[in-house]
Amino acid sequence: GAGVSQSPSNKVTEKGKDVELRCDPISGHTALYWYRQRLGQGLEFLIYFQGNSAPDKSGLPSDRFSAERTGESVSTLTIQRTQQEDSAVYLCASSLVSPRSTDTQYFGPGTRLTVL
Amino acid sequence: KQEVTQIPAALSVPEGENLVLNCSFTDSAIYNLQWFRQDPGKGLTSLLLIQSSQREQTSGRLNASLDKSSGRSTLYIAASQPGDSATYLCAVGRGSTLGRLYFGRGTQLTVWP
Numbered sequence: 001g002a003g004v005s006q007s008p009s010n011k012v013t014e015k016g017k018d019v020e021l022r023c024d025p026i027s028g029h030t031a032l033y034w035y036r037q038r039l040g041q042g043l044e045f046l047i048y049f050q051g052n053s054a055p056d057k058s059g060l061p062s063d064r065f066s067a068e069r070t071g072e073s074v075s076t077l078t079i080q081r082t083q084q085e086d087s088a089v090y091l092c093a094s095s096l097v098s099p100r101s102t103d104t105q106y107f108g109p110g111t112r113l114t115v116l
Numbered sequence: 117k118q119e120v121t122q123i124p125a126a127l128s129v130p131e132g133e134n135l136v137l138n139c140s141f142t143d144s145a146i147y148n149l150q151w152f153r154q155d156p157g158k159g160l161t162s163l164l165l166i167q168s169s170q171r172e173q174t175s176g177r178l179n180a181s182l183d184k185s186s187g188r189s190t191l192y193i194a195a196s197q198p199g200d201s202a203t204y205l206c207a208v209g210r211g212s213t214l215g216r217l218y219f220g221r222g223t224q225l226t227v228w229p
Contacts, residue, residue, distance in 0.1 A: 107162075
């Protein structure tokens with residue numbers, strides 16, 4: 001597609017349930033990032049995938065959070081046993097990482113997660 | 117740890133004014149700096165990206181400067197318009213293969229007619 005897409009756009013869930021958020025990056029982009037933005041806060045880095053390298057998981061807040069990426073395409077962020085503090089907008093971004101690229105990160109519209 | 121600060125947190129100006137948004141960062145070992153715009157309920161739109169070897173970038177009415185040694189960047193918006201109303205985010209990157217961006221909390225700009 002023309003841009004980064006995310007689904008669902010909105011997700012309301014009950015505390016304790018598991019949720020899966022999906023990101024489709026721009027075709028050909030080797031790098032994919034997940035961030036979250038809690039109300040009134042800045043963007044927090046969660047995880048970064050680059051090609052076949054081991055992902056940088058240093059931003060994941062707890063072991064309830066995990067993410068996978070299939071090759072250089074779709075990524076899924078999974079939150080297990082959701083808590084109210086997980087409520088946030090989850091943003092995905094992708095970029096073309098090469099010596100000739102500008103490394104601009106292109107963001108999707110986000111998934112707004114509300115945990116009741 | 118890299119920390120990014122944006123001042124002011126909010127700004128309200130009449131249409132037509134020239135304005136400056138400020139961004140500072142604590143670790144000068146950056147790879148690039150990016151300015152984004154965020155509209156309510158929407159994702160981020162990249163406005164300008166400055167590589168660490170550059171001093172400034174321009175796009176239309178926008179001009180961003182970078183002083184890496186002092187850890188500062190400014191975004192200059194000329195002849196502001198109501199359509200410029202949004203939150204402006206500054207983010208710094210450590211390296212092309214190191215991935216993550218460090219974001220400031222943003223400046224919420226309102227331009228009234």
